Amino acid sequence: xxxxxxxxxxxxxxxxxxxxxxxxxxxxxxxxxxxxxxxxxxxxxxxxxxxxxxxxxxxxxxxxxxxxxxxxxxxxxxxxxxxxxxxxxxxxxxxxxxxxxxxxxxxxxxxxxxxxxxxxxxxxxxxxxxxxxxxxxxxxxxxxxxxxxxxxxxxxxxxxxxxxxxxxxxxxxxxxxxxxxxxxxxxxxxxxxxxxxxxxxxxxxxxxxxxxxxxxxxxxxxxxxxxxxxxxxxxxxxxxxxxxxxxxxxxxxxxxxxxxxxxxxxxxxxxxxxxxxxxxxxxxxxxxxxxxxxxxxxxxxxxxxxxxxxxxxxxxxxxxxxxxxxxxxxxxxxxxxxxxxxxxxxxxxxxxxxxxxxxxxxxxxxxxxx
Amino acid sequence: xxxxxxxxxxxxxxxxxxxxxxxxxxxxxxxxxxxxxxxxxxxxxxxxxxxxxxxxxxxxxxxxxxxxxxxxxxxxxxxxxxxxxxxxxxxxxxxxxxxxxxxxxxxxxxxxxxxxxxxxxxxxxxxxxxxxxxxxxxxxxxxxxxxxxxxxxxxxxxxxxxxxxxxxxxxxxxxxxxxxxxxxxxxxxxxxxxxxxxxxxxxxxxxxxxxxxxxxxxxxxxxxxxxxxxxxxxxxxxxxxxxxxxxxxxxxxxxxxxxxxxxxxxxxxxxxxxxxxxxxxxxxxxxxxxxxxxxxxxxxxxxxxxxxxxxxxxxxxxxxxxxxxxxxxxxxxxxxxxxxxxxxxxxxxxxxxxxxxxxxxxxxxxxxxx
Numbered sequence: 164x165x166x167x168x169x170x171x172x173x174x175x176x177x178x179x180x181x182x183x184x185x186x187x188x189x190x191x192x193x194x195x196x197x198x199x200x201x202x203x204x205x206x207x208x209x210x211x212x213x214x215x216x217x218x219x220x221x222x223x224x225x226x227x228x229x230x231x232x233x234x235x236x237x238x239x240x241x242x243x244x245x246x247x248x249x250x251x252x253x254x255x256x257x258x259x260x261x262x263x264x265x266x267x268x269x270x271x272x273x274x275x276x277x278x279x280x281x282x283x284x285x286x287x288x289x290x291x292x293x294x295x296x297x298x299x300x301x302x303x304x305x306x307x308x309x310x311x312x313x314x315x316x317x318x319x320x321x322x323x324x325x326x327x328x329x330x331x332x333x334x335x336x337x338x339x340x341x342x343x344x345x346x347x348x349x350x351x352x353x354x355x356x357x358x359x360x361x362x363x364x365x366x367x368x369x370x371x372x373x374x375x376x377x378x379x380x381x382x383x384x385x386x387x388x389x390x391x392x393x394x395x396x397x398x399x400x401x402x403x404x405x406x407x408x409x410x411x412x413x414x415x416x417x418x419x420x421x422x423x424x425x426x427x428x429x430x431x432x433x434x435x436x437x438x439x440x441x442x443x444x445x446x447x448x449x450x451x452x453x454x455x456x457x458x459x460x461x462x463x464x465x466x467x468x469x470x471x472x473x474x475x476x477x478x479x480x481x482x483x484x485x486x487x488x489x490x491x492x493x494x495x496x497x498x499x500x501x502x503x504x505x506x507x508x509x510x511x512x513x514x515x516x517x518x519x520x521x522x523x524x525x526x527x528x529x530x531x532x533x
Numbered sequence: 534x535x536x537x538x539x540x541x542x543x544x545x546x547x548x549x550x551x552x553x554x555x556x557x558x559x560x561x562x563x564x565x566x567x568x569x570x571x572x573x574x575x576x577x578x579x580x581x582x583x584x585x586x587x588x589x590x591x592x593x594x595x596x597x598x599x600x601x602x603x604x605x606x607x608x609x610x611x612x613x614x615x616x617x618x619x620x621x622x623x624x625x626x627x628x629x630x631x632x633x634x635x636x637x638x639x640x641x642x643x644x645x646x647x648x649x650x651x652x653x654x655x656x657x658x659x660x661x662x663x664x665x666x667x668x669x670x671x672x673x674x675x676x677x678x679x680x681x682x683x684x685x686x687x688x689x690x691x692x693x694x695x696x697x698x699x700x701x702x703x704x705x706x707x708x709x710x711x712x713x714x715x716x717x718x719x720x721x722x723x724x725x726x727x728x729x730x731x732x733x734x735x736x737x738x739x740x741x742x743x744x745x746x747x748x749x750x751x752x753x754x755x756x757x758x759x760x761x762x763x764x765x766x767x768x769x770x771x772x773x774x775x776x777x778x779x780x781x782x783x784x785x786x787x788x789x790x791x792x793x794x795x796x797x798x799x800x801x802x803x804x805x806x807x808x809x810x811x812x813x814x815x816x817x818x819x820x821x822x823x824x825x826x827x828x829x830x831x832x833x834x835x836x837x838x839x840x841x842x843x844x845x846x847x848x849x850x851x852x853x854x855x856x857x858x859x860x861x862x863x864x865x866x867x868x869x870x871x872x873x874x875x876x877x878x879x880x881x882x883x884x885x886x887x888x889x890x891x892x893x894x895x896x897x898x899x900x901x902x903x
Contacts, residue, residue, distance in 0.1 A: 185712065192716050192746055195723055199716070261677060265670040290726035292812070292838065297726055300635040303673060304719045307631060307680060311711040314684050318704065334688065341681040342555065346562050346569070349674045353565055356660035356667055376562055442662070468662065 167216055167520065170248070173241070174215045177249040178207050181316050199305055202280055206256040206309075209272050213415075213528055214255055214386045215248035217408070220524065221390025224517030225400050243393050246320025247333065250313045251386055257309035258344065264302045265352060266441050267470070273432030278302035324393060332392035340385035347377030354444040355468060366449040371413075374446060378419065379412025383528070403511035407504045407521065414500035414529045417493050420445040422533070425481060425490070430533040436477035442468020446496070451489035459483060501529050537586055537890065540618070543611070544585045547619040548577050551686050569675055572650055576626040576679075579642050583785075583898055584625055584756045585618035587778070590894065591760025592617075594887030595770050613763050616690025617703065620683045621756055627679035628714065634672045635722060636811050637840070643802030648672035694763060702762035710755035717747030724814040725838060736819040741783075744816060748789065749782025753898070773881035777874045777891065784870035784899045787863050790815040792903070795851060795860070800903045806847035812838020816866070821859035829853060871899050 182204055189196040222244040262268075263276035270276055275283070282298030290297070317337055324330040351373045361369065387404040388396075396404070422431055423438030424447060431437075438445065448467065452460050463483060466476055484490065504525055508518050552574055559566040592614040632638075633646035640646055645653065652668030660667070687707055694700040721743045731739065757774040758766075766774070792801055793808030794817060801807075808815065818837065822830050833853060836846055854860065874895055878888050 188709070188712055189716060192713065193720060193742060195720060195727075196716050199719060261673050265673055285726065288727065289730050290723075291729045292726045297722065300722050301719060303631050303635055303676075304715050304722075306673075306677070308712065308715045310677060310680050311684075311708065311715065314681075315708045318688075318708075322701070331692070338681065338685045338688075339558070342558055342678065343562065345674050345678045345681065346559060346566050349569060349671060350563060350565060352667065352670050352674075353660075356655065356662045357565075357658065359661045360659050372563060 167219075167524070170216065170219045170245070171212050173245050174212060174249045174252060177245050177316075178252060179204075181249065181253075181312070181319075182207065185312055198281065198284055198301075199308060202277055202305060203256070203309060203312075205274075205280075206260065206271070206277065207252060210252065210255070211531075211533075212252060213524075214251040214382060216524060217383050217386035218248040218251055218390040219244055220517050220520050221387035221404055222394045223390075224387075224404070224511075224513035224521065225391045225394035225396040227514035227517070243320040243324045243330075244390055246316055246323075247337075247389055247393060248386075250317035250320065250337075251389070253309055253313035253316055254341070257306045257313060258348075260302055260306040260309065262348065264299060264306075265348070268433075268437070268441075270433060276302075277305055281305075320393075326395050329393055329395040332396075333389050336385055336388045336392055340381055340389070343376050343385075344381040347373060347375070347381065351377050351443070355442045358444050363452075366444070366452065367446065370444060370446040370449040373444075374413055374416045375409070378416035379409055381412075382415055383412035384408030397512070399512050403507060403513055406507040407511065407525075409504075410500040410507075411504035411525050411528070414497045414504065414525075417446060417497045417500070418529050418531065420447045421490065421493060422531075424484060427532065432533065435474070436472065436481065439467060439477055439480050440470050440472050447484065447489055447493050450492050451484045451487055454487040454489055454492075455483070459487075497529055501525060537589075537894070540586065540589045540615075541582050543615050544582060544619045544622060545578075547615050547686075548622060549574075551619065551623075551682070551689075552577065555682055568651065568654055568671075569678060572647055572675055573626070573679060573682075575644075575650075576630065576641070576647065577622065580622065580625070581901075581903075582622060583894075584621040584752060586894060587753050587756035588618040588621055588760040589614055590887050590891050591757035591766075591774055592764045593760075594757075594774070594881075594883035594891065595761045595764035595766040597884035597887070613690040613694045613700075614760055616686055616693075617707075617759055617763060618756075620687035620690065620707075621759070623679055623683035623686055624711070627676045627683060628718075630672055630676040630679065632718065634669060634676075635718070638803075638807070638811075640803060646672075647675055651675075690763075696765050699763055699765040702766075703759050706755055706758045706762055710751055710759070713746050713755075714751040717743055717745070717751065721747050721813070725812045728814045733822075736814070736822065737816065740814060740816040740819040743814075744783055744786045745779070748786035749779055751782075752785055753782035754778030767882070769882050773877060773883055776877040777881065777895075779874075780870040780877075781874035781895050781898070784867045784874065784895075787816060787867045787870070788899050788901065790817045791860065791863055792901075794854060797902065802903065805844070806842065806851065809837060809847055809850050810840050810842050817854065817859055817863050820862050821854045821857055824857040824859055824862075825853070829857075867899055871895060 186200045189200050228240070259271060260277040263271055264278050268276050269279055278298040281301035282294045285294040285297040321330045321334060354369055354373055358366065384405055387408045388401055391401055391404045420438070423443065423445070424436060426433065428435045452463065455463060463480065466472060466480060505522055508522055511518060556570045559570050598610070629641060630647040633641055634648050638646050639649055648668040651671035652664045655664040655667040691700045691704060724739055724743055728736065754775055757778045758771055761771055761774045790808070793813065793815070794806060796803065798805045822833065825833060833850065836842060836850060875892055878892055881888060
């Protein structure tokens with residue numbers, strides 16, 4: 164993925180450049196805004212950039228330029244897709260800032276989450292009032308700022324697209340993606356609470372709905388489609404990108420569900436068993452609940468979502484979920500979805516080069532350890 | 534303001550129509566999203582629509598059509614400005630949802646705020662977990678949804694503008710407005726806490742900075758400029774709109790500060806002395822602190838920001854602030870700023886008709902009781 168890693172550098176540079184512009188606006192208002200600037204940069208400096216990569220390869224799969232970002236045309240040709248890919252990363256940073264607040268997560272990528280950073284700023288500055296309250300309020304505003312900026316960066320890219328119909332199609336997907344992922348997040352926090360009054364028979368369907376909207380479309384299908392649309396994709400090409408992206412996105416999220424329960428904290432940057440303390444009602448949990456005895460299920464329901472679960476309790480829950488065969492079933496679902504996705508690639512009307520890269524990316528995102 | 538009230542109807546219809554489209558997307562995902570739809574409509578059904586009116590009159594002041602929205606051209610001509618005006622209202626609804634959460638406000642326009650609505654939904658549904666936590670999480674997401682939608686509606690309007698330079702200028706102002714108002718909100722919550730460690734000599738300057746960015750530009754200057762830019766305003770016309778809008782916006786917010794302390798709850802829909810309980814460090818407070826004796830100032834600082842202030846304490850604070858002459862000084866500032874604004878109008882290169890309406894609007898927003 165040599166071009167992939169160069170793309171990551173280009174996205175990084177585009178984000179830096181964009182943030183430098185925003186930074187000068189903030190500075191013109193007041194140096195008191197420096198923390199908003201510093202924390203924005205911090206949350207945009209890392210991450211796996213999967214969304215950016217899928218967006219780029221969606222574009223390349225249609226444009227088929229075999230383009231070399233450093234040597235071809237000084238950057239004019241790929242400016243829209245690099246901007247769109249960067250905008251997706253900005254949007255994602257905004258979503259994570261709000262998500263950590265919603266989930267009450269203390270850490271993100273092994274470092275303090277945004278509301279905790281603002282909380283420390285307050286505590287260290289000797290200001291009046293409560294630090295936690297200031298942390299939460301500031302993180303809401305930081306997320307709002309990043310949301311607006313992602314849109315601004317996206318539009319900057321669109322302005323450089325000569326084909327207006329392509330630009331409109333890309334924007335329509337970006338807009339729909341935002342509505343869908345926010346809906347998916349709402350369904351996610353709803354499931355954590357509403358499972359109590361829902362019929363047992365619906366739990367898989369409900370878990371799958373969260374996977375599709377909160378993650379699969381957002382993380383993979385939409386980035387691919389946005390990239391493809393920017394390059395003027397035909398209906399058949401968009402259908403192929405969707406046909407590949409959706410099952411891959413489902414596999415991606417199922418891997419995430421496993422990592423949320425069994426992931427190595429050293430690698431994920433999140434505490435072990437984080438999803439158990441948050442009480443996420445994932446597909447993994449739905450399957451485990453089907454397989455467990457009534458007594459075991461009752462115990463799982465009782466402990467799931469308890470923010471104070473100890474290490475022993477986490478290990479016990481991990482064992483319960485693994486021993487009932489739920490992990491194997493989820494692994495099989497990942498393999499099936501990955502197979503569906505790669506089957507679509509085989510004779511998709513997309514560039515050969517991009518199909519090979521998408522195939523490698525598909526493996527990477529479903530086999531990752533963080 | 535006959536055309537003004539017809540404009541309000543057009544904006545209302547445009548918002549309804551737009552939300553109906555979003556509603557069908559939400560419905561296609563899940564009926565569990567109905568509350569997001571219902572609460573969006575609720576927060577967009579009321580309000581004074583000042584931002585929409587300023588946006589429209591900014592447009593009309595440059596377009597000078599003397600246009601009649603119901604009779605002229607079936608709506609094609611004014612579609613962009615009505616969309617932009619509606620988008621400003623959507624953005625404002627988003628900001629209020631997050632603002633009420635930040636300020637921990639229970640009510641908005643005399644009805645429960647968004648996080649309280651979601652809290653009740655949770656409590657009434659027999660779901661697991663805490664209701665307050667679900668309320669806060671859902672309100673973050675509702676605000677995010679509305680933020681994205683405001684942008685979508687704005688872009689729909691821009692697509693219909695033939696003059697691309699005009700469209701870009703309007704969008705640039707919209708983007709800058711979002712960065713500025715979010716920055717202003719951050720400075721506002723910062724002042725509530727950081728005043729403790731700031732030099733007394735800076736308090737007026739700091740209060741004014743909040744007024745300018747949180748309110749004056751956002752509520753009046755930017756809506757006017759967005760409208761004007763959409764109509765292809767010249768640099769001189771934009772300068773006139775800014776020259777009128779900024780002082781008027783300052784006067785508007787100073788009136789708001791007075792209403793936040795002395796407003797009639799029956800009219801404002803907010804509890805009496807709400808700003809006192811929230812501990813807002815407004816210009817009114819800055820001026821009162823300059824005028825009070827050391828002992829009175831200490832008492833004010835002690836009580837300001839106490840969420841549990843009783844009716845007696847609120848009355849005592851109201852009297853203290855009024856008796857020291859701070860209210861008169863703020864009233865004089867309102868009058869001065871209003872005079873500066875109207876002076877700019879007099880020989881501004883804007884349509885005579887629009888100047889007359891802007892003059893009336895200026896009086897209305899600085900003399901309002903809610």
